[in-house]
Amino acid sequence: MDTAVFETPPSTSSRIESGARRRPSRSEAEAAVRTLIEWAGDDPDREGLKETPERVVRAYEEFFAGYGEDPVALLATTFEETAAYDEMIVLRDIRLESHCEHHMVPILGRAHVGYLPAGRVVGFSKLARLVEVFAKRLQIQEALTSQIADTIQGLLKPRGVGVVIEAAHQCMTTRGVRKPGVSAVTSRMLGCFRDDPATRREFLSVIGSQRSAPHEA
Numbered sequence: 173m174d175t176a177v178f179e180t181p182p183s184t185s186s187r188i189e190s191g192a193r194r195r196p197s198r199s200e201a202e203a204a205v206r207t208l209i210e211w212a213g214d215d216p217d218r219e220g221l222k223e224t225p226e227r228v229v230r231a232y233e234e235f236f237a238g239y240g241e242d243p244v245a246l247l248a249t250t251f252e253e254t255a256a257y258d259e260m261i262v263l264r265d266i267r268l269e270s271h272c273e274h275h276m277v278p279i280l281g282r283a284h285v286g287y288l289p290a291g292r293v294v295g296f297s298k299l300a301r302l303v304e305v306f307a308k309r310l311q312i313q314e315a316l317t318s319q320i321a322d323t324i325q326g327l328l329k330p331r332g333v334g335v336v337i338e339a340a341h342q343c344m345t346t347r348g349v350r351k352p353g354v355s356a357v358t359s360r361m362l363g364c365f366r367d368d369p370a371t372r373r374e375f376l377s378v379i380g381s382q383r384s385a386p387h388e389a
């Protein structure tokens with residue numbers, strides 16, 4: 173398997189989500205899907221396609237549910253009575269389903285999230301949900317990686333955070349350059365995950381990513 177490795181620059185800040193833009197109505201969204209079906213060359217009125225615009229819009233509600241969720245509120249409940257626990261916390265192999273913002277086709281892979289707490293920890297399920305909130309938006313993998321790491325760093329104020337995402341982009345495998353089997357690996361290391369080689373090594377070893385360990389930028 174070929175592997176492309178990018179180190180997300182630490183200066184990349186999370187993008188601001190859309191503000192007061194008018195949201196089209198459901199029927200406008202369905203009409204847009206109908207137009208795309210016609211553009212593809214088919215008849216949107218034939219039996220098999222009649223319900224398709226409605227189904228696609230419902231699917232979009234699931235694919236992009238992350239716009240309706242607030243990652244800050246999600247991590248608001250932290251547990252602070254854990255001063256005794258000061259070892260690394262790692263959630264690995266979190267199933268990742270996102271959509272690329274350039275082609276709106278799936279990005280499928282795994283995310284690994286680790287941090288070294290400084291008093292505050294958050295439930296494991298919240299970490300997995302955080303990945304999902306950002307994944308269920310239009311994304312590029314580099315930004316997704318940074319948004320997850322930066323949010324954890326900003327809210328939990330741990331001694332360090334590491335996020336590694338390995339994913340295959342269907343815009344690369346089913347169209348364009350058509351390179352099946354290629355996965356892209358992105359990482360964002362903050363605090364001691366960035367500055368302390370031993371911490372970084374421990375994290376990469378726990379997630380089993382030694383083979384694709386991102387090199388120092």
Ligand SMILES: [Zn+2]
Pocket residue numbers: 272273274275276277341343344
């Ligand atoms: Zn794409």
